Amino acid sequence: MAQIVECIPNFSEGRDPAVIEALAHTARRVPGVTLLDYSADVNHNRSVFTLIGDPLGIAEAAFQLCKTASETIDMTRQSGEHPRMGACDVIPFVPIKGITMDACVAISKSVARRIYDELGIPIFLYERSAIRPECENLANVRRGEFEGMPEKLQHPNWSPDFGTPHIHPTAGVTAVGARPPLVAFNINLNTDNLDIAKAIAKAIRGSSGGYQYCKAIGILLEDRNIAQVSMNLVNHEATPIYRVFEAVRFEAARWGVQIIGSELIGLAPAKALIDCAEYYLKLEHFDYNRQILENHLLE
Amino acid sequence: MAQIVECIPNFSEGRDPAVIEALAHTARRVPGVTLLDYSADVNHNRSVFTLIGDPLGIAEAAFQLCKTASETIDMTRQSGEHPRMGACDVIPFVPIKGITMDACVAISKSVARRIYDELGIPIFLYERSAIRPECENLANVRRGEFEGMPEKLQHPNWSPDFGTPHIHPTAGVTAVGARPPLVAFNINLNTDNLDIAKAIAKAIRGSSGGYQYCKAIGILLEDRNIAQVSMNLVNHEATPIYRVFEAVRFEAARWGVQIIGSELIGLAPAKALIDCAEYYLKLEHFDYNRQILENHLLE
Numbered sequence: 001m002a003q004i005v006e007c008i009p010n011f012s013e014g015r016d017p018a019v020i021e022a023l024a025h026t027a028r029r030v031p032g033v034t035l036l037d038y039s040a041d042v043n044h045n046r047s048v049f050t051l052i053g054d055p056l057g058i059a060e061a062a063f064q065l066c067k068t069a070s071e072t073i074d075m076t077r078q079s080g081e082h083p084r085m086g087a088c089d090v091i092p093f094v095p096i097k098g099i100t101m102d103a104c105v106a107i108s109k110s111v112a113r114r115i116y117d118e119l120g121i122p123i124f125l126y127e128r129s130a131i132r133p134e135c136e137n138l139a140n141v142r143r144g145e146f147e148g149m150p151e152k153l154q155h156p157n158w159s160p161d162f163g164t165p166h167i168h169p170t171a172g173v174t175a176v177g178a179r180p181p182l183v184a185f186n187i188n189l190n191t192d193n194l195d196i197a198k199a200i201a202k203a204i205r206g207s208s209g210g211y212q213y214c215k216a217i218g219i220l221l222e223d224r225n226i227a228q229v230s231m232n233l234v235n236h237e238a239t240p241i242y243r244v245f246e247a248v249r250f251e252a253a254r255w256g257v258q259i260i261g262s263e264l265i266g267l268a269p270a271k272a273l274i275d276c277a278e279y280y281l282k283l284e285h286f287d288y289n290r291q292i293l294e295n296h297l298l299e
Numbered sequence: 300m301a302q303i304v305e306c307i308p309n310f311s312e313g314r315d316p317a318v319i320e321a322l323a324h325t326a327r328r329v330p331g332v333t334l335l336d337y338s339a340d341v342n343h344n345r346s347v348f349t350l351i352g353d354p355l356g357i358a359e360a361a362f363q364l365c366k367t368a369s370e371t372i373d374m375t376r377q378s379g380e381h382p383r384m385g386a387c388d389v390i391p392f393v394p395i396k397g398i399t400m401d402a403c404v405a406i407s408k409s410v411a412r413r414i415y416d417e418l419g420i421p422i423f424l425y426e427r428s429a430i431r432p433e434c435e436n437l438a439n440v441r442r443g444e445f446e447g448m449p450e451k452l453q454h455p456n457w458s459p460d461f462g463t464p465h466i467h468p469t470a471g472v473t474a475v476g477a478r479p480p481l482v483a484f485n486i487n488l489n490t491d492n493l494d495i496a497k498a499i500a501k502a503i504r505g506s507s508g509g510y511q512y513c514k515a516i517g518i519l520l521e522d523r524n525i526a527q528v529s530m531n532l533v534n535h536e537a538t539p540i541y542r543v544f545e546a547v548r549f550e551a552a553r554w555g556v557q558i559i560g561s562e563l564i565g566l567a568p569a570k571a572l573i574d575c576a577e578y579y580l581k582l583e584h585f586d587y588n589r590q591i592l593e594n595h596l597l598e
Contacts, residue, residue, distance in 0.1 A: 004596060006592070034595065036595050037589070052592075052596065096596065097596065181592070188583070241576075241580065242576075242580070245580055259581060260581070261582070261583040262580050263582065263584060263585075264582060264590055266590070267591070267595075268590060268591065269591075269593070270569045270573065270592070270593045273573045273576035273577070273580075273591070274569065274572045274573060274576065276575075276576035276579060276580060277540075277541075277572035277575035277579075278572070280541070280576075280579040281540065281541070281544055281561050281572075281575060282559070282560045282561050283560070283562065283563060284487070284560040284561065284562050286562075286563060290336070290566075291565070291566055292566070292567065292568075292569050293305070293351075293480070293566045293567065293568050293569070294568065294569045296335045296351065297351065297395070297396065
């Protein structure tokens with residue numbers, strides 16, 4: 001069975017089409033890899049690429065993309081709403097088919113080493129690749145952002161996993177790691193009260209006592225004048241979509257507010273949504289691997 | 300892109316393991332075809348096989364299975380609860396990937412012709428392959444069953460589409476056709492009153508004024524002492540699972556009865572369940588083809 005790895009590198013450039021196209025061009029010319037999707041956000045000044053490929057191809061693509069980013073993005077001139085610490089800010093690897101998480105950890109470490117060896121960009125290993133607990137959470141690693149990294153790297157706790165404790169002058173620092181698939185899922189509310197969305201986000205996110213694998217913030221969608229609970233579900237098997245959906249529903253009811261819609265950002269595994277159908281339809285004895293036709297087509 | 304066709308032949312033997320294994324052996328030795336699943340029902344005295352393959356392979360497998368069935372099943376000695384007219388009772392072809400319904404109709408006709416030419420079994424073309432309206436519905440074609448077929452075939456309206464109007468003495472008559480994927484879906488109720496399940500089935504099935512692509516009957520699950528609405532959704536895009544689920548819910552409420560569970564029989568396309576998640580999660584701007592990871596892996 002073919003081994004398939006997903007890679008979703010994030011770059012600190014969401015405004016200059018020439019840079020974004022240069023990255024897309026780099027991704028497309030690596031054999032054994034398919035660029036599935038890429039999107040740029042002007043406000044965030046950030047772009048997210050989604051690639052799949054075999055282990056060798058995906059490792060090569062990740063390195064080449066980091067190289068192109070380091071040649072085209074100057075972090076000393078970059079600003080945007082999204083927290084960031086490097087031109088190629090973060091490179092996650094996700095096991096998709098025929099490959100273990102451990103194998104993806106190994107891929108992440110080989111790419112991390114090569115990035116430092118050939119490009120001189122210091123690396124933190126994060127999520128499942130982390131070799132110390134404080135680096136598991138990307139938000140911890142990135143705290144201080146690009147501008148704070150020169151000082152942060154001098155602290156004994158924050159010496160990079162690959163490289164000397166000095167940032168690359170224009171490309172900063174990159175986080176590399178393996179992780180399970182992440183589902184980016186937002187829920188829209190029939191209120192323009194941002195405080196309600198923030199209160200709901202606080203109630204459901206793991207860091208403040210909610211669902212362990214749910215990260216959530218409240219934001220206002222200015223064009224629609226509605227509040228939104230914006231989430232990353234970093235382990236959709238342990239914290240499924242329907243569970244946070246129902247939790248948002250009952251937290252919102254406390255304020256007399258209803259859910260008017262939701263949105264899935266980027267790609268999600270079929271199982272993340274089929275688990276929701278299984279819940280709402282009260283399916284008995286359902287066997288995802290056996291009963292979904294496409295699972296046989298992939299074999 | 301590889302072309303993939305599903306074939307789900309039904310055989311009038313659900314009791315003799317030697318016959319069922321002979322059929323499985325036949326299916327497994329055809330190149331270009333994978334036997335995904337097969338199950339036999341003793342009460343129905345019927346077995347259902349699920350295969351996928353390329354057009355040439357699936358056509359060969361369908362013919363070879365019909366041949367094995369005609370050599371091992373004697374309809375003059377067969378009885379069971381399920382209506383049937385032939386040893387190989389029905390052979391549906393379903394377009395799965397990279398192939399049109401019209402191409403599956405062409406496959407069905409080539410297999411039908413070969414079955415008559417080489418095995419002497421008369422054929423009715425049904426569903427999308429039907430060349431006259433009265434043959435579109437399999438239940439119409441099969442009415443009279445094996446015992447009634449010699450007389451039925453003499454009627455000018457029921458001359459077979461391939462072959463002379465005489466049944467094969469032991470293998471009877473076979474229906475062959477192309478159709479969309481079918482979802483077999485049952486809903487369990489917290490009542491032992493069969494009449495309620497029958498009333499709900501009548502309310503939701505197309506033939507009595509309900510959803511056009513829903514076939515439904517009420518049955519009693521004797522081992523659990525609960526009533527069930529048992530359905531075939533013959534076009535899950537036009538009549539989605541969640542819609543009949545919600546219809547059963549509100550019809551049952553009329554009787555003070557609730558849904559306690561449901562079950563999916565055999566295989567279903569991922570989209571049939573993801574459409575349900577899209578409904579219950581109120582997803583906005585969801586793009587099934589683009590946003591489900593596995594759809595890219597199949598390309």
